[in-house]
Amino acid sequence: MLSTLVAGLGAGAAPSGWSTLVLTVLLTPAAALVLVTLTRNRRHAEAITVFSGILVVVQTLGLVSGVISQGQFSAMGGYLYLDAFGALVLIPIAGVGFVAALYSVSYMGRQYERGVVDDGHLVRYYQGFNCFVLTMLLVPLSNNMGLMWVAIEATTLVSVFMIMLYTNQGAMEAAWKYLIVATIGLSLALLGIVLFSYANTSVSPSAAASGSALNWTSMAADSRLLDPGIVKIAFVFVLVGLGTKAGLAPMHTWLPDAHGEAPTPVSALLSGVLLNCAIYGVLRFYIVASGTLGAALPSELMIILGLLSMGIASASIYFQKDMKRMLAFSSVEHMGIVSLAVGFGGFIGFFAALLHIVNHAIAKPLLFFASGAVSQRYETKVMAEIKGVIKTMPVTGALLLVGGLAIAGMPPFNIFLSEFMVLTSGFGGGQFIAGSLMILLLVVIFAGFLRHLVPMVFGSPKGPGVAVPASERPGERGAGLPAILAMGILVVLVVVLGLYVPQPLQTLIREAVQVFGQGAPTI
């Protein structure tokens, strides 16, 4: 173990170009955190965070080009690693991190003007924001699964801290539930990860000696040899544990509270990319487990959890009253779809799962951003009290409509494309019952979304905040320019990715499906 540490430090002294970039992409938000702490000024904190977001996006694009040209690379003596699968999770984190920083300037600025938060809160907010991005970036960059667990647990702690920014009863209740449920879930996951590592140590003395038994690359390479009895238990522990954090039903109970009560930019990060980090962890172990046990049992478990999540989400969306909670339940639905797609398997199934992860990470933040601007204007999150958004705020209203239709699976937007592929893989693989159930639930969810969305967007303007004359509302100018820019970027992606999948993304997803092929021999 000591030798790996020394090797890690040695690699740090004379690393290859890509390994350096892996380190600097992590150091960027860390540096931003330090700078925000040093300046303690609201305006500076905003600028630093947005600038750090741009830098992270640029470096991530560099890393992605490296993955496309080179396949994969590791850093820090094997602790860190990036392949096409990791890159697909990394891109949304960087991208949504940047647009959420932009949106924060408008949204948190407006909260500041309304007197909801003060200067101290905002400095704490931007400290937390950078720390949150840092911990999330670490998840897809970890090769050591223990390190990945530490990073995921850290995301819980940072996001609890950010939900606690608001001191109302609802926020505290949500933060407490989230902290307790997610930590219990992650404890189970750690038990599973340690069992995987133990199974790996028993068959590979070299991995045990070099301390790399916890590395995913080592587990995946040995996956055919591991003890099936241990791997079966270990995978169930990891699935339940990380599934809790990914919001898969029936372990999703904390999610609507936490996502509903967090500040809106944080909700967008929680829903859009943090869930991806957790489902990414599940899938890494799915690959190892399906190598050991064959694809049948792990796939069955994924299909059951997927359908259960979609089922619970469909009822909750249909009868929902609170706008943000509806979006939160929609995240439960979409994580269910990803899980279902992986369960269906085959080339199209895995391709659809990975594409859906990316698509959801684009459409859901758009919808959260638009709804955040709306609830600030109308001063309520209750959907029955929000009417005629398209008349009071034309741009935001149009974005809310597009985002809502996209997330509900309406063509020609991006979510429709990946959902259609999931169905294709289901019926193509002979999963007729699961496929039919999925269609049924998608229809219910679509109806539920339209039922809430149409009166909100159209209809004659009405709502608690709308009655106040414009002159008495401080700084009322629609959503604000940075927020419109953030939503503009996302809506362009929603439309473009609905029409076709660009070549670099396609290459990346194809290569990531090859990573899945390490486990499931059917591809």
Add this chain to the structure above:
Amino acid sequence: MQIPLSEILTLTAVGLLLSTFGVVLRRSFEGWLSAYRYQSIILAGSTAVIAYETGYWEIYAAAILTLVIKAVVIPRLLVSVTESVKDEFKIEANPYVSIRLSLLISALLVALSYGLIHETLVSTSLGVYALTYLPVSLSLFFVGLFVMVSRRMALNQVVGLLIIENGLFLFTTALTQGVSLIIEVGILADILVGVMISALLLLRMSQTFDSFDMASLESLKDD
């Protein structure tokens, strides 16, 4: 005089289980905390035994870290944060499951843990310390989980969480001779920050809510 290893193992295992039952039996915050402190000291001892057996210096370091952070820092932190909290919020007067029944269920959970380990792992080649400590670690895990769901007081849930973490730590150390030290330190740091954040949240809640009673945390739901 040479004390045989098996006796040290048995003694520490019994100590760990007894301290867990201490948390189940006691009704006051001071009671839970002192039981947790004893448990952490014994846990550090058990870790040192494993370190001596395997000869890895990293495990000695983990034992020392356990002693310092879990037996000293965390209890002090919790005591100092909850100083201003009224006494009635620190007493589990009316748990969801009565103390007597809790004791019975906890005993069953310990039996279940021994059964599980012997069913699943006994075929593989495990060291003598692993065979002694693995069932104990699972017991800690399950009893901690049970404490978390069966009690009303938020403080009791924090202690339940800490027992789960102790169980996890013992499980990791006994089964794989500890994952690398960097990861151990990361896990410990997560626990420490987690306790700090939960303590901060508790303090806020004590100022806002009338009690730490979990029943007051039920305003967010779908109807």
